Amino acid sequence: xxxxxxxxxxxxxxxxxxxxxxxxxxxxxxxxxxxxxxxxxxxxxxxxxxxxxxxxxxxxxxxxxxxxxxxxxxxxxxxxxxxxxxxxxxxxxxxxxxxxxxxxxxxxxxxxxxxxxxxxxxxxxxxxxxxxxxxxxxxxxxxxxxxxxxxxxxxxxxxxxxxxxxxxxxxxxxxxxxxxxxxxxxxxxxxxxxxxxxxxxxxxxxxxxxxxxxxxxxxxxxxxxxxxxxxxxxxxxxxxxxxxxxxxxxxxxxxxxxxxxxxxxxxxxxxxxxxxxxxxxxxxxxxxxxxxxxxxxxxxxxxxxxxxxxxxxxxxxxxxxxxxxxxxxxxxxxxxxxxxxxxxxxxxxxxxxxxxxxxxxxxxxxxxxxxxxxxxxxxxxxxxxxxxxxxxxxxxxxxxxxxxxxxxxxxxxxxxxxxxxxxxxxxxxxxxxxxxxxxxxxxxxxxxxxxxxxxxxxxxxxxxxxxxxxxxxxxxxxx
Amino acid sequence: xxxxxxxxxxxxxxxxxxxxxxxxxxxxxxxxxxxxxxxxxxxxxxxxxxxxxxxxxxxxxxxxxxxxxxxxxxxxxxxxxxxxxxxxxxxxxxxxxxxxxxxxxxxxxxxxxxxxxxxxxxxxxxxxxxxxxxxxxxxxxxxxxxxxxxxxxxxxxxxxxxxxxxxxxxxxxxxxxxxxxxxxx
Numbered sequence: 001x002x003x004x005x006x007x008x009x010x011x012x013x014x015x016x017x018x019x020x021x022x023x024x025x026x027x028x029x030x031x032x033x034x035x036x037x038x039x040x041x042x043x044x045x046x047x048x049x050x051x052x053x054x055x056x057x058x059x060x061x062x063x064x065x066x067x068x069x070x071x072x073x074x075x076x077x078x079x080x081x082x083x084x085x086x087x088x089x090x091x092x093x094x095x096x097x098x099x100x101x102x103x104x105x106x107x108x109x110x111x112x113x114x115x116x117x118x119x120x121x122x123x124x125x126x127x128x129x130x131x132x133x134x135x136x137x138x139x140x141x142x143x144x145x146x147x148x149x150x151x152x153x154x155x156x157x158x159x160x161x162x163x164x165x166x167x168x169x170x171x172x173x174x175x176x177x178x179x180x181x182x183x184x185x186x187x188x189x190x191x192x193x194x195x196x197x198x199x200x201x202x203x204x205x206x207x208x209x210x211x212x213x214x215x216x217x218x219x220x221x222x223x224x225x226x227x228x229x230x231x232x233x234x235x236x237x238x239x240x241x242x243x244x245x246x247x248x249x250x251x252x253x254x255x256x257x258x259x260x261x262x263x264x265x266x267x268x269x270x271x272x273x274x275x276x277x278x279x280x281x282x283x284x285x286x287x288x289x290x291x292x293x294x295x296x297x298x299x300x301x302x303x304x305x306x307x308x309x310x311x312x313x314x315x316x317x318x319x320x321x322x323x324x325x326x327x328x329x330x331x332x333x334x335x336x337x338x339x340x341x342x343x344x345x346x347x348x349x350x351x352x353x354x355x356x357x358x359x360x361x362x363x364x365x366x367x368x369x370x371x372x373x374x375x376x377x378x379x380x381x382x383x384x385x386x387x388x389x390x391x392x393x394x395x396x397x398x399x400x401x402x403x404x405x406x407x408x409x410x411x412x413x414x415x416x417x418x419x420x421x422x423x424x425x426x427x428x429x430x431x432x433x434x435x436x437x438x439x440x441x442x443x444x445x446x447x448x449x450x451x452x453x454x455x456x457x458x459x460x461x462x463x464x465x466x467x468x469x470x471x472x473x474x475x476x477x478x479x
Numbered sequence: 480x481x482x483x484x485x486x487x488x489x490x491x492x493x494x495x496x497x498x499x500x501x502x503x504x505x506x507x508x509x510x511x512x513x514x515x516x517x518x519x520x521x522x523x524x525x526x527x528x529x530x531x532x533x534x535x536x537x538x539x540x541x542x543x544x545x546x547x548x549x550x551x552x553x554x555x556x557x558x559x560x561x562x563x564x565x566x567x568x569x570x571x572x573x574x575x576x577x578x579x580x581x582x583x584x585x586x587x588x589x590x591x592x593x594x595x596x597x598x599x600x601x602x603x604x605x606x607x608x609x610x611x612x613x614x615x616x617x618x619x620x621x622x623x624x625x626x627x628x629x630x631x632x633x634x635x636x637x638x639x640x641x642x643x644x645x646x647x648x649x650x651x652x653x654x655x656x657x658x659x660x661x662x663x664x
Binding site for chain 2: 034042043045047048049050051052053054055074077078079378380381
């Protein structure tokens with residue numbers, strides 16, 4: 001990452017809503033954008049939003065959006081001076097980051113060195129321990145054999161979780177609850193790690209049942225300054241996939257927020273980090289938060305942070321990548337109000353969240369005060385089956401959590417999608433659930449409360465009011 | 480080789496009449512003045528993409544007034560307006576098309592002797608400055624259309640004589656309707 005360069009033209013190495021979102025900020029800043037698109041994305045919105053677009057040759061994700069050689073070549077030939085990876089695809093690929101740097105272009109993200117250091121879970125754990133950041137009790141080196149695992153279990157007790165050092169995205173993990181399962185789990189986890197991530201290093205840590213997932217947004221410049229932009233609560237998940245996020249979290253007091261935020265900044269600065277990042281913690285209780293990992297990219301749920309701080313995070317990524325110093329000190333950043341994000345996925349909540357690619361026949365989006373919709377969908381767009389099911393993010397802001405909930409309910413009711421089922425109905429049900437409203441939930445919430453959500457989804461054909469009344473009655477019965 | 484005619488060029492607006500059919504989703508080869516380009520119409524995005532022949536770098540142009548011929552074959556034909564969104568692309572449109580506009584404006588003198596000037600939007604004809612038989616300069620205002628409480632001057636696209644006036648005072652016209660016929664003298 002060079003110092004004081006001016007970025008004029010950015011290749012956006014992504015598709016879908018995040019590509020559209022990045023292009024928007026680039027235009028706001030008066031910078032040019034280059035979109036790339038695979039053949040299936042010929043009618044994709046990001047192609048027409050960008051100043052330029054270039055077709056990716058080849059079929060399938062590996063030959064297109066994951067094709068480092070092709071993307072770097074396009075970046076060079078299109079006259080781009082920087083590459084923004086978005087999230088997913090190559091966003092956390094050290095090889096991609098290095099290839100972009102070697103091509104003489106600016107990678108809008110951390111350096112390859114920092115990315116590698118934080119991408120390796122064992123190395124990151126070691127680094128955090130050295131810098132007095134709390135990690136989940138467990139090992140700090142790869143487990144060589146079952147005997148070492150047994151020793152580790154003796155130390156920290158059951159249950160434990162085995163994790164691939166190079167893993168991520170909720171894969172390459174295995175929970176061990178009984179000693180007799182230990183040997184088999186060890187072998188399976190090691191094999192899976194090798195297959196999925198090309199690295200059989202695994203380690204073990206105490207398994208925390210039903211934790212709260214809290215993450216801090218951090219931002220660092222090249223001069224070693226770092227700030228946090230408060231937390232996001234991402235505990236509403238289904239099979240390790242986030243469905244709903246909010247900022248701030250009801251779980252943390254202002255003091256805990258400051259303590260944990262400072263810890264998050266210390267964690268990334270320890271790795272010589274520069275750019276935007278997210279430090280994930282799992283919390284057993286508000287006072288017992290453990291470092292999990294750093295996501296070295298912009299996150300799907302970044303808009304909630306933008307709403308409570310008033311800061312355009314993509315614009316800050318570009319600023320920092322140009323070698324500019326942070327515009328503020330920690331105490332100049334204010335947390336203002338409450339923000340929530342509902343992920344609208346092409347999935348049917350009534351059928352176990354079955355993916356539902358297809359043509360969007362009607363697309364009428366909510367508007368009004370403090371409502372934001374990040375999406376690449378338009379009426380008549382056919383959602384391809386080759387990519388992620390997320391088609392939109394509905395984000396609202398309110399002065400208080402109650403106001404945000406009311407506003408999100410209102411916005412969800414205004415959203416009209418025809419042609420494909422979406423998760424919108426799930427969110428309407430969630431916002432009516434007393435436990436959610438009370439802030440009483442953790443990562444096991446979806447599993448525990450699943451039945452009511454499925455029932456709610458079955459009410460879809462009925463009028464909104466009827467569905468709501470029945471749902472409220474039903475939830476009352478459930479206590 | 481297919482040819483384009485560029486009818487008018489304003490600071491941020493380029494009107495192009497495409498005398499060929501563009502099949503959606505297919506690259507079509509075209510020639511703009513001395514420049515070989517390829518164009519693709521993507522109806523779903525309401526956009527036309529254009530690139531120099533041999534280059535992979537595409538520019539996006541937003542589309543309006545798309546006239547489709549045939550119900551079962553939504554090929555694009557006739558007159559369309561291309562413009563680019565945002566400030567940067569407005570310049571892009573002009574830069575990209577400038578060479579074509581200039582040379583074609585010169586060429587028009589020999590090529591085009593009669594043309595019908597059409598209404599760029601639906602509206603009401605509120606003023607007629609000229610009448611049949613009048614001789615006008617290029618760019619001279621012939622009539623005014625009122626649309627959405629705004630007055631829009633309709634100008635002569637080249638110097639010539641108004642051989643037929645096709646609308647009258649207080650007439651309501653639809654978008655694309657012929658307003659007057661201009662003949663080069």
